[in-house]
Amino acid sequence: xxxxxxxxxxxxxxxxxxxxxxxxxxxxxxxxxxxxxxxxxxxxxxxxxxxxxxxxxxxxxxxxxxxxxxxxxxxxxxxxxxxxxxxxxxxxxxxxxxxxxxxxxxxxxxxxxxxxxxxxxxxxxxxxxxxxxxxxxxxxxxxxxxxxxxxxxxxxxxxxxxxxxxxxxxxxxxxxxxxxxxxxxxxxxxxxxxxxxxxxxxxxxxxxxxxxxxxxxxxxxxxxxxxxxxxxxxxxxxxxxxxxxxxxxxxxxxxxxxxxxxxxxxxxxxxxxxxxxxxxxxxxxxxxxxxxxxxxxxxxxxxxxxxxxxxxxxxxxxxxxxxxxxxxxxxxxxxxxxxxxxxxxxxxxxxxxxxxxxxxxxxxxxxxxxxxxxxxxxxxxxxxxxxxxxxxxxxxxxxxxx
Numbered sequence: 001x002x003x004x005x006x007x008x009x010x011x012x013x014x015x016x017x018x019x020x021x022x023x024x025x026x027x028x029x030x031x032x033x034x035x036x037x038x039x040x041x042x043x044x045x046x047x048x049x050x051x052x053x054x055x056x057x058x059x060x061x062x063x064x065x066x067x068x069x070x071x072x073x074x075x076x077x078x079x080x081x082x083x084x085x086x087x088x089x090x091x092x093x094x095x096x097x098x099x100x101x102x103x104x105x106x107x108x109x110x111x112x113x114x115x116x117x118x119x120x121x122x123x124x125x126x127x128x129x130x131x132x133x134x135x136x137x138x139x140x141x142x143x144x145x146x147x148x149x150x151x152x153x154x155x156x157x158x159x160x161x162x163x164x165x166x167x168x169x170x171x172x173x174x175x176x177x178x179x180x181x182x183x184x185x186x187x188x189x190x191x192x193x194x195x196x197x198x199x200x201x202x203x204x205x206x207x208x209x210x211x212x213x214x215x216x217x218x219x220x221x222x223x224x225x226x227x228x229x230x231x232x233x234x235x236x237x238x239x240x241x242x243x244x245x246x247x248x249x250x251x252x253x254x255x256x257x258x259x260x261x262x263x264x265x266x267x268x269x270x271x272x273x274x275x276x277x278x279x280x281x282x283x284x285x286x287x288x289x290x291x292x293x294x295x296x297x298x299x300x301x302x303x304x305x306x307x308x309x310x311x312x313x314x315x316x317x318x319x320x321x322x323x324x325x326x327x328x329x330x331x332x333x334x335x336x337x338x339x340x341x342x343x344x345x346x347x348x349x350x351x352x353x354x355x356x357x358x359x360x361x362x363x364x365x366x367x368x369x370x371x372x373x374x375x376x377x378x379x380x381x382x383x384x385x386x387x388x389x390x391x392x393x394x395x396x397x398x399x400x401x402x
Contacts, residue, residue, distance in 0.1 A: 008043045008056050010036065015059065017041040022124065023060060024107075025067045025082055027075060031107050038117050049078035057089040065090045066124050071101040083130045093130040096123060100147045114148040114206025148197070148209030153216050155196045161221035162228050162269075169221035170230055172269060178250045181230060181269045184218050228269050233276075235268040236315030243313060244270040246278045253282060255313075 008014060009032050014023065024035050024042040027049055035042035045052050049070070065086060069079035079095045086093055098110045107120075146154070160172040161184070169184040173192070182189050190210055197205045205213075229235070235242050243253040245262070252266040262282055288306065297305055308320050 005055075006046055006053065008045060008059055010043055011059060014041065014043050019063065022064045022066050022121075025060075025065055026107055027068075027070050027078060028106065028108075031068070034108055034111060038111075040117060049074040050081075052078065052082050052085060054085050057086050060086055061089050062091050065093045067093065067095045067130075068098065068107045069095065070104060070106045071097070072104045075104075075106075084132070087130075087132060094124055094127045095130050096127055098123070112206060112208070114204070114209045116203050118203070147212075148205045149212035149216065151201070152193050152197055152205055152209065152213035155200055156193065156217070160225075161217060162225035163222045164230050165227060167222065168230070169218040169225075170228075170269070170271070171217070171221065176248075178264060179266075180250055181271050183271070184221055185214060190214065230269050230271045231315075232271060232273070234313060234315050235270065237267050241313065241315055242266060242268045242270075243279070244268075244272070245282070246272060246276050247281075248278075 009029055013036070017023070018041075021041045024032075024040055026032055026035070026042060026044050028044060032042040032044050045056060067079045067082050069075035083093050083095055098105075098107060098115070100113070101110055107115075156171075156173075158174075161169070162172070163169050170181055171184055171189065172179055172181045174180075175192075182192075193210060193213060194205055197203075231244075233244050233246070235244075239256060241255040243255070244266075245251050245253060249264065250266070250270075251262050251264055252268065252270070254261050254263050260282075291305075292302055295302075295305060311320050
């Protein structure tokens with residue numbers, strides 16, 4: 001515009017700022033606004049790269065400057081032009097090339113990827129001051145920091161990454177003094193990574209860095225990790241059977257020909273759905289005959305019930321079906337006026353093996369008649385033929401992994 005003097009962006013705030021504060025000189029107004037929101041002193045010229053004027057230096061006299069160029073040729077030339085224009089005007093000038101910037105990226109991209117002001121100050125502190133003699137060769141920080149995604153991966157080298165025969169990536173990690181097995185691509189594992197990062201850096205990782213770390217860890221589990229089966233509730237290993245108690249300590253019951261015992265370190269990798277309930281605490285000294293008074297069965301049918309219970313806890317089939325009419329007629333007494341099939345089978349299944357919370361009432365709509373996916377989410381009946389019995393999120397993820 002003719003007849004109008006151009007000034008630096010947000011000049012009044014620049015003039016009022018502390019003379020000892022570092023002034024960030026960037027390429028765009030959005031970069032300035034973001035840095036201002038974070039408590040920094042920042043400015044830029046109008047029009048972007050190639051529009052710097054020597055007259056702007058009057059408001060930067062005797063100031064400490066950190067020039068943050070965009071990551072392209074125009075941005076680097078613009079930063080060099082600013083440094084040359086302010087040489088001898090500013091007290092100090094540092095041209096900073098931020099690490100891990102994408103092509104044409106700027107400080108806004110760096111912050112969105114998880115960079116912090118504290119890290120920015122640290123980079124500036126390690127950089128060499130610009131002089132006409134060193135120019136661009138000396139503008140990079142003295143020590144390049146690894147990206148946040150790299151830091152996240154390095155923080156969890158102590159976890160066991162592996163995959164299942166179906167190609168699912170898992171991790172076994174220590175939590176609260178015991179080992180747990182989680183799928184890598186679940187929100188819980190992301191929160192675990194974020195917590196580990198915060199403990200080490202006192203800052204949170206960016207979403208892009210977190211997703212990059214998840215992708216890398218999945219690849220390591222799939223291509224570098226061992227192959228293991230992951231089981232739910234019951235599994236076999238050698239001549240022993242293991243039952244996951246689903247308690248807070250991730251304890252399991254180990255059963256063999258000599259008896260049973262509760263152990264803390266399971267040789268089996270169990271996973272858990274969100275809605276799975278803990279089994280009752282096991283105790284020695286019980287009597288299986290006490291079960292008889294809770295069931296509406298004949299004395300002759302009781303051995304068959306006990307056989308059913310034992311077979312139901314096996315890690316492989318074939319499995320008995322208890323609610324067939326011929327079996328029910330053999331098992332039950334005819335005394336109480338009730339549904340004998342539900343009385344017997346319901347109590348055995350509902351009290352002996354509670355994998356999920358009981359349904360408090362009959363379903364009122366089609367949504368309430370949905371089944372559960374392996375991850376614990378509901379699967380609507382009208383989607384079951386499309387998603388093969390898994391929830392929509394798992395269906396989409398499996399399609400993406402193909």
